[in-house]
Amino acid sequence: MAGPKDHGKGEHDYPAWQKAWAELLAAGDKIEVATAMDWPAKEEFQKADAMVFFQRGDWDAKRAAEIDAFLERGGGLTYLHWAVDGRGDVPGFAKRIGLAADSGKIKFRHGPLDLTFNTDAKHPITRNFDKLKLVDESYWLLTGDLPKTRELGWATEEKEPRPLFWSVEHGRGRVFVSIPGHYSWTFDDPLFRVLLLRGIAWTAKEPVDRFNDLVLPGADVAK
Template sequence: MRPRLLVFTRTADYRHDSIPAGVDCLRALGAFDIEHTEDPDAFAAPLEAYRAVVFLSTSGEVLTPAGRERLAAYIEQGGGFAGVHAAACTEYGWPYYGQLLGARFDRHPELQPGRVLTEDTDHPATRQLPPAWDFTDEWYDFRANPRGTVRVLLRADESSYRGGGMGNDHPLAWSREQGTGRVFYTALGHTAEAYGDPRFRAHLKGGIAWAAGITP
């Protein structure tokens, strides 16, 4: 039996047109059984039925107070969590979530091509990736650099695009532990086309599998 994921795509602010492509991508990876929902009441059920919870381009305040408590308890007790793209634009009013994810979204320049640098090649989210690869995205800047509190996996080469605001050290994807749970986040994934990119698919598959605790 494949591990189950709860994929949550509720939006209370900007809604990405790429969400359906993202859900289809996760199903097509073939590694997980996907339960997709936008209903915050899904967090009233026992989350232990899932190996990981995935926030896929969520935005704004998307959980009830009870849902926040259940998600935090699930992760602290060993559950997995993965955030994709606008998951960093979520739950600004919940301090725990900012700690959980590792950083909060600040701004981004216009959508444009740029270059991703693979910093850590010894992680399931990055083992299949080249040292540098071209990608089109919004190149999120964060309110604070998470380095030092997370394991940085990918960073942006700001010399490859216009409008970057974090300088030479610009993390894009990382992993960390929270309680006894595992957390993976990637800022990539703005466009529907991204979810058809084999490199991005390998990145998602490895990162989510790691968060779910099903890879070494």
């Protein structure tokens, strides 16, 4: 799920990401990929195992009802970067995804991120991850009540650890969120790809190593 590009070159390039990652995921074994702009069609909510959102977030009662029904039947959701914007109903969005952004209240920073992971949680998404360096954008002062046990990875901003990766569960439904994803180059980083592909697989209740063969294809790692 993508939306109109809303930043400069190589930033928030939702359409380019959608094209590249639809091709990447479709190369996986026994994977059917559908794409859409703005919002999934009704029939996609009925048949999809997992959905990935990379766009500017938006939220209202209709979207809440469709997402709630999707989670109730055991669907998986992944939200990347600015997809956590909760414009329309930030608290309502946060109840579904753990933390959501109020664009008038959050803080953000572009640049190097030194990530530390929650090794105590022993979550399959972050298995064998302890530290990771990225150059991307962090958000903090988000709205919501996310238990510490659901936080998967942090970066320090204003002398405090701020969650940048997390997961939540609603009954049979699962949600994975990654705040990194501002720059297109982040999606070429093999270790970020491992986290994202594991997250998508986890939300779909597949083994987290389901997409290991997709970590490198198409990635610009020469830089």
